[in-house]
Amino acid sequence: xxxxxxxxxxAAGVTRQKTGIPLTRAATYLLQRYSLVLLWIIxxxxxxxxxxxxxxLGNASRAxxxxxxxxxxxxxxxxxxxxxxxxxxxxxxxxxxAGTTFPALVxxxxxxxxxxxxxxLAAAVLVGLINAVLVVIVGISSIVVTLGTGSxxxxxxxxxxxxxxVSGLDPALAQVALGSFLGLPAVFWYGVVLxxxxxxxxxxxxxxxxxxxxxxxxxxxxxxxxxxxxxRFGGYLVAALLSGVIGIILACGVGGxxxxxxxxxxxxxLAAVFLGTIAVVPGRFNAIGMFIAAYFLLTGMFGxxxxxxxxxxxxxxxxxxxxxxxxxxxxxxxxxxx
Amino acid sequence: MADESATPPVPRLxxxxxxxxxxGVAVLENASxxxxxxxxxxxxxxxxxxxxxxxxxxxxxxxxxxxxxxxLDGEHIGPPIKAKALHGQxxxxxxxxxxxxxxxxxxxxxxxxxxxxxxITRRIRTSEDAVAVSETLEYLRTDIDPxxxxxxxxxxxRVAVAVARALQDRTPGTGVVVFDESSRAIPHEALPxxxxxxxxxxxxxxAVLFVSHNLKEVLEIADRATVLRNGRVVETGIPTAGxxxxxxxxxxxxxxxxxxxxxxxxxxxxxxxTVEFVDVCGGRVEGVSxxxxxxxxxxxxxxxxxxxxxxxxxxxxxxxxxxxxxLGGRVVDLxxxxxxxxxxxxxxxxxxxxxxxxVALDLTVEENATLPHLRSRGKxxxxxxxxxxxxxxxxxxxxxxxxxxxTMPVAAMSGGNQQKVLLGKWLLGTPDLLVLDDPTQAVDVGxxxxxxxxxxxAAADGSAVMVCSAEVEDLAAICDRVLILQDxxxxxxxxxxxxxDAVLSAVFAVDDAAHALPxxxxxxxxA
Numbered sequence: 039x040x041x042x043x044x045x046x047x048x049a050a051g052v053t054r055q056k057t058g059i060p061l062t063r064a065a066t067y068l069l070q071r072y073s074l075v076l077l078w079i080i081x082x083x084x085x086x087x088x089x090x091x092x093x094x095l096g097n098a099s100r101a102x103x104x105x106x107x108x109x110x111x112x113x114x115x116x117x118x119x120x121x122x123x124x125x126x127x128x129x130x131x132x133x134x135x136a137g138t139t140f141p142a143l144v145x146x147x148x149x150x151x152x153x154x155x156x157x158x159l160a161a162a163v164l165v166g167l168i169n170a171v172l173v174v175i176v177g178i179s180s181i182v183v184t185l186g187t188g189s190x191x192x193x194x195x196x197x198x199x200x201x202x203x204v205s206g207l208d209p210a211l212a213q214v215a216l217g218s219f220l221g222l223p224a225v226f227w228y229g230v231v232l233x234x235x236x237x238x239x240x241x242x243x244x245x246x247x248x249x250x251x252x253x254x255x256x257x258x259x260x261x262x263x264x265x266x267x268x269x270r271f272g273g274y275l276v277a278a279l280l281s282g283v284i285g286i287i288l289a290c291g292v293g294g295x296x297x298x299x300x301x302x303x304x305x306x307x308l309a310a311v312f313l314g315t316i317a318v319v320p321g322r323f324n325a326i327g328m329f330i331a332a333y334f335l336l337t338g339m340f341g342x343x344x345x346x347x348x349x350x351x352x353x354x355x356x357x358x359x360x361x362x363x364x365x366x367x368x369x370x371x372x373x374x375x376x
Numbered sequence: 377m378a379d380e381s382a383t384p385p386v387p388r389l390x391x392x393x394x395x396x397x398x399x400g401v402a403v404l405e406n407a408s409x410x411x412x413x414x415x416x417x418x419x420x421x422x423x424x425x426x427x428x429x430x431x432x433x434x435x436x437x438x439x440x441x442x443x444x445x446x447x448l449d450g451e452h453i454g455p456p457i458k459a460k461a462l463h464g465q466x467x468x469x470x471x472x473x474x475x476x477x478x479x480x481x482x483x484x485x486x487x488x489x490x491x492x493x494x495x496i497t498r499r500i501r502t503s504e505d506a507v508a509v510s511e512t513l514e515y516l517r518t519d520i521d522p523x524x525x526x527x528x529x530x531x532x533x534r535v536a537v538a539v540a541r542a543l544q545d546r547t548p549g550t551g552v553v554v555f556d557e558s559s560r561a562i563p564h565e566a567l568p569x570x571x572x573x574x575x576x577x578x579x580x581x582x583a584v585l586f587v588s589h590n591l592k593e594v595l596e597i598a599d600r601a602t603v604l605r606n607g608r609v610v611e612t613g614i615p616t617a618g619x620x621x622x623x624x625x626x627x628x629x630x631x632x633x634x635x636x637x638x639x640x641x642x643x644x645x646x647x648x649x650t651v652e653f654v655d656v657c658g659g660r661v662e663g664v665s666x667x668x669x670x671x672x673x674x675x676x677x678x679x680x681x682x683x684x685x686x687x688x689x690x691x692x693x694x695x696x697x698x699x700x701x702x703l704g705g706r707v708v709d710l711x712x713x714x715x716x717x718x719x720x721x722x723x724x725x726x727x728x729x730x731x732x733x734x735v736a737l738d739l740t741v742e743e744n745a746t747l748p749h750l751r752s753r754g755k756x757x758x759x760x761x762x763x764x765x766x767x768x769x770x771x772x773x774x775x776x777x778x779x780x781x782x783t784m785p786v787a788a789m790s791g792g793n794q795q796k797v798l799l800g801k802w803l804l805g806t807p808d809l810l811v812l813d814d815p816t817q818a819v820d821v822g823x824x825x826x827x828x829x830x831x832x833x834a835a836a837d838g839s840a841v842m843v844c845s846a847e848v849e850d851l852a853a854i855c856d857r858v859l860i861l862q863d864x865x866x867x868x869x870x871x872x873x874x875x876x877d878a879v880l881s882a883v884f885a886v887d888d889a890a891h892a893l894p895x896x897x898x899x900x901x902x903a
Contacts, residue, residue: 244750255736263716
């Protein structure tokens with residue numbers, strides 16, 4: 039009797055799996071990977087309903103996607119470190135350092151543009167190098183080191199800008215950031231290209247696989263002959279370079295830089311990275327997920343601003359988003375292991 | 377049949393028709409068992425047989441499907457089981473790692489969660505605690521000082537502390553104690569004391585449910601056994617008196633798996649080329665020189681302090697040392713070689729610490745299995761995907777990895793299957809030298825057989841295979857020669873024919889002679 043009663047249980051399980059193909063399974067697959075996109079659409083609809091004046095969807099989306107924002111670049115910087123098991127908090131300050139150094143040298147000290155760019159990038163990479171040496175070689179906790187170097191970088195940036203906003207770069211340079219393609223500014227497209235490159239490197243090359251193992255279990259990586267230290271080291275350098283580059287690009291676009299606002303970018307970038315782990319490759323830090331999450335968050339912020347909220351709401355929104363994103367991504371990873 | 381005629385009035389623990397389904401798939405079906413007062417009842421089965429699921433259902437970690445029933449001394453206690461109430465109801469657990477905090481006193485370890493407290497200030501009444509603990513320890517016939525720290529205790533005394541915790545606030549001779557793979561945390565020399573303690577408990581009327589991978593142990597200690605296979609009970613309450621290891625193994629596996637068969641099916645076929653170690657040193661290894669022929673399996677064994685646990689890591693690049701390895705016309709200098717150089721020379725090292733060094737648990741079977749081959753099979757700008765899937769599926773088939781899902785995170789698999797992934801990862805390319813460090817640690821009987829066969833197969837395929845292990849039966853089952861280490865050097869070589877007892881007594885003899893001690897330490901299989 040026992041066996042007859044148990045038979046349907048298994049049979050039911052098996053048939054459900056088999057007949058579930060392909061529609062349900064495809065739907066589950068899409069839902070698992072792109073639930074964030076669905077959430078995005080829901081959010082947009084919500085805003086459309088809530089907003090008193092009818093908003094032109096085309097204009098609104100151009101306003102969101104066309105923002106002069108460093109979040110995508112900074113998100114990539116976070117991914118290159120966090121994917122190899124490091125936690126770099128200095129990225130926003132490095133961004134500020136490079137973004138300030140470049141216009142400060144040109145405007146305040148009369149340096150030629152190419153040289154100023156080189157020096158600004160070198161400064162950014164130098165901070166990354168210090169991070170890498172202290173964390174990877176000396177072996178200090180990465181959070182402590184990068185908080186410290188970040189603070190130093192910000193201080194130096196403030197010193198160089200005489201503690202005020204630098205402005206007055208040649209308006210012709212603005213094309214670097216603002217030059218339009220398909221109605222969207224160059225900054226957006228740089229982000230797209232870099233996201234694709236990063237996603238490719240991380241999923242389809244041996245380097246990406248090595249990064250994955252260094253981040254997941256450095257001992258296993260080491261015993262498989264992966265140069266663990268070099269990869270961790272490289273993570274810090276690439277992160278610093280990405281942060282520096284976007285600082286310079288945005289300085290070009292605006293014609294100057296407001297140093298004090300640089301650290302504001304820390305929260306949205308971190309939130310985008312963690313929120314990105316629920317999309318595309320669930321449970322893993324991935325560039326495309328981060329990209330979707332970044333614009334999801336920017337849309338949310340934009341909508342809140344249209345509703346008349348500003349100032350305090352930025353902190354609350356990104357802070358809450360970061361915590362929710364980390365919680366969800368942790369739960370997802372725990373479920374993947376169970 | 378024998379047990380039916382001797383049916384006791386009320387079983388201490390009775391499990392009726394417990395079923396657990398996850399997402400429509402039954403992982404345990406209609407499991408039933410009864411444990412009489414004073415009985416040691418063993419629960420055996422491979423990883424994935426539903427054994428741990430059953431324990432988790434009884435302990436309230438999972439909740440069983442509603443139609444089953446769990447009775448304690450005839451009283452219905454679930455499902456659903458209330459985990460917090462279990463101890464009070466008479467069911468307590470001693471887990472794998474014994475669950476002791478080394479830094480705390482015996483008293484605190486025993487009383488944790490059940491401290492006697494002042495009702496108002498909630499201050500712990502240490503004197504009352506101490507009395508209760510002393511009573512329990514006395515009952516267990518040990519003279520451990522309740523205020524001693526656990527880390528100062530001998531292994532056998534630690535076991536007593538864990539058991540004392542399980543017996544707290546319990547009338548002597550009542551209740552059920554579940555030992556969930558507890559003997560794994562106990563070194564060989566402390567096992568007899570552990571078994572004595574179990575017999576002491578049952579002689580008073582307490583029932584014991586004993587979960588173990590070690591079938592020998594089960595036959596020694598248990599009165600009856602319940603065998604699970606593929607989520608079903610294949611035998612319940614079968615008296616162990618009528619069983620031997622072979623019969624029990626075939627019940628567990630559903631087929632016979634004699635370790636002795638491995639040598640027969642894969643007989644020695646040594647080839648002329650050799651791999652040579654010259655004066656390998658590092659850690660406790662003081663200078664090991666040996667030669668292993670391709671096609672040969674050579675075992676290394678010895679006591680805990682013989683340097684055995686350092687030898688594998690030295691050759692695998694997991695520990696810095698000195699010395700040379702000569703293979704295939706190349707000479708690798710261990711003092712200077714990077715891990716990559718060792719890999720390029722054709723050395724594959726399978727570390728003892730599977731979770732920390734063997735596999736990345738968060739990553740998939742495919743990612744883990746193909747990692748060592750990415751450099752040779754992939755291009756710097758493109759790993760390629762087809763060969764990865766093909767190789768992974770090959771490994772899954774060859775080692776019978778379950779479930780056969782290349783994209784599953786390794787963390788979701790059982791220990792034996794994780795070990796198979798680890799083996800597959802390194803055996804794929806037929807290494808020149810395969811170094812296995814304690815390969816059968818914490819795996820079930822089926823996986824053990826698969827792992828040992830795979831090691832022998834690697835030799836047949838042309839690798840020189842080196843097995844570092846304190847499990848003399850494993851060595852006897854697959855090795856052509858066994859080298860015995862002592863104080864970091866090889867002191868004796870044994871050549872076939874030999875059996876496990878011969879190897880074990882050789883280890884003892886060597887140690888006895890060296891230290892001139894009446895009782896030599898046994899080779900504990902600590903990682």
